[in-house]
Amino acid sequence: MSYKQERLERTIEREISNIIQTEVKDERLKYVTITKVALTNDYSYATIYYRVIGNEEQKQATAKNFVEAKGFIRSALSKRLDIRKTPELRFKYDESLEHGERIEEILKNLKK
Secondary structure, three states, X not given: OOHHHHHHHHHHHHHHHHHHHHOOOOHHHOOEEEEEEEEOOOOOEEEEEEEEXXXXXXXXXXXXXXXXXXXXXXXXXXXXXXXXXXXXXEEEEOOHHHHHHHHHHHHHHHHO
């Protein structure tokens, strides 16, 4: 991965977090944390990984809210970035914390 791509991913992560906190009117998205952004090599798609505190029902509701707000977030992002084409946004729940906890639990059980 190139330095330019990493820098753009960090910039998109920061800007989307700011957009969600300041410009998005949907209060349900205010409690979302953007954890990572992954760009494709041609910069046409950006996968935005997020975390939300809550149960499975709240996670699904947040995913639905992101689908509804995707166009607004992309247009606000295009005004803030100095690139030719704003990538298409895909929002995905970040399951790395749960995955890490499962691995840790397995390792604890192996010690017993």
